[in-house]
Amino acid sequence: MSALLNVSQLSWRTSHTCILQDISLTITKGEVIGIIGPNGAGKTSLLRCLINQNNILTKSGLSGSVHLKNKNIINYSTKELAQHFALVMQKPDPIFALSVQDVLKMGLLPHKSIFSLESDHDRGKINNALSKVGLLHMLNNNFATLSGGEQQRVLIARALVQSPQILILDEPTNHLDAFYQHQLLHLISKLNITVIMTVHDLNLASSYCQRLLLLNKGKLISDGTPEQVLTETQLHNVFGLPCQQKVNEITGSTQVSFYLPETQRANNTSTVNTHHE
Numbered sequence: 001m002s003a004l005l006n007v008s009q010l011s012w013r014t015s016h017t018c019i020l021q022d023i024s025l026t027i028t029k030g031e032v033i034g035i036i037g038p039n040g041a042g043k044t045s046l047l048r049c050l051i052n053q054n055n056i057l058t059k060s061g062l063s064g065s066v067h068l069k070n071k072n073i074i075n076y077s078t079k080e081l082a083q084h085f086a087l088v089m090q091k092p093d094p095i096f097a098l099s100v101q102d103v104l105k106m107g108l109l110p111h112k113s114i115f116s117l118e119s120d121h122d123r124g125k126i127n128n129a130l131s132k133v134g135l136l137h138m139l140n141n142n143f144a145t146l147s148g149g150e151q152q153r154v155l156i157a158r159a160l161v162q163s164p165q166i167l168i169l170d171e172p173t174n175h176l177d178a179f180y181q182h183q184l185l186h187l188i189s190k191l192n193i194t195v196i197m198t199v200h201d202l203n204l205a206s207s208y209c210q211r212l213l214l215l216n217k218g219k220l221i222s223d224g225t226p227e228q229v230l231t232e233t234q235l236h237n238v239f240g241l242p243c244q245q246k247v248n249e250i251t252g253s254t255q256v257s258f259y260l261p262e263t264q265r266a267n268n269t270s271t272v273n274t275h276h277e
């Protein structure tokens with residue numbers, strides 16, 4: 001299958017640090033990919049490069065390239081990018097004075113001219129997306145008055161309204177309770193579009209992503225199925241904690257659980273150890 005996105009030798013160096021180091025990978029249509037790794041590993045930075053957010057790829061310190069459908073992503077207009085990608089990032093734009101319905105209408109914009117009127121089809125799309133995230137009853141509520149989890153679900157619904165070819169999510173399960181974590185990742189994984197998301201919860205990533213990219217200190221350490229990536233040795237090396245890998249007997253997915261080594265469990269001090277040098 002031909003590449004939808006092709007990342008070639010992507011590196012991002014600042015005067016103090018190396019944020020991404022020589023990352024190369026190919027993403028094909030329909031893959032559901034989770035980017036995992038410890039705090040500061042470069043997960044969000046990689047996402048930002050994949051969508052060339054704020055023209056990041058033309059910054060000094062950045063080298064390598066990202067091609068979308070064989071065309072360098074720096075040559076796409078903002079509107080063309082919005083027709084391909086829908087984003088649910090951790091720090092949403094300031095949209096807080098709007099109603100839920102207005103927030104979802106923003107998802108229609110990449111495919112319409114400013115003067116085109118909202119149609120029955122558009123209203124149907126908005127209602128359908130909101131009911132998928134269980135919030136149809138909040139259509140007319142003020143976005144600012146929603147809980148963190150409800151806001152997150154509205155932003156995911158806005159991304160669905162956008163009908164993207166590629167859905168990019170930065171920590172989509174932040175703020176969500178266990179029920180909605182599973183409901184939303186299940187929904188996202190069944191959309192039949194390409195999905196690339198950062199996920200802290202390795203077990204959720206394993207349950208809903210067919211491919212995982214493990215980053216550490218800006219490097220792509222491992223790229224493969226959850227079973228190939230979530231090995232006890234690899235996770236111990238990257239997260240600095242021993243862990244146990246098992247298969248969930250009900251779902252069949254690879255699951256991991258970390259534990260403090262015996263020496264630390266016996267230690268009574270309240271100091272937080274760090275795996276970063």
Ligand SMILES: Nc1ncnc2c1ncn2[C@@H]1O[C@H](COP(=O)(O)OP(=O)(O)OP(=O)(O)O)[C@@H](O)[C@H]1O
Nearest residue numbers: 014017019037038039040041042043044045046198
């Ligand atoms: N614009 C920037 N300028 C300088 N340093 C940056 C910039 N953006 C990110 N960094 C640094 O790059 C490193 C990776 O950050 P990034 O947000 O990509 O990590 P992450 O893996 O998403 O982390 P987390 O799990 O904590 O969200 C961090 O050390 C961060 O401070």
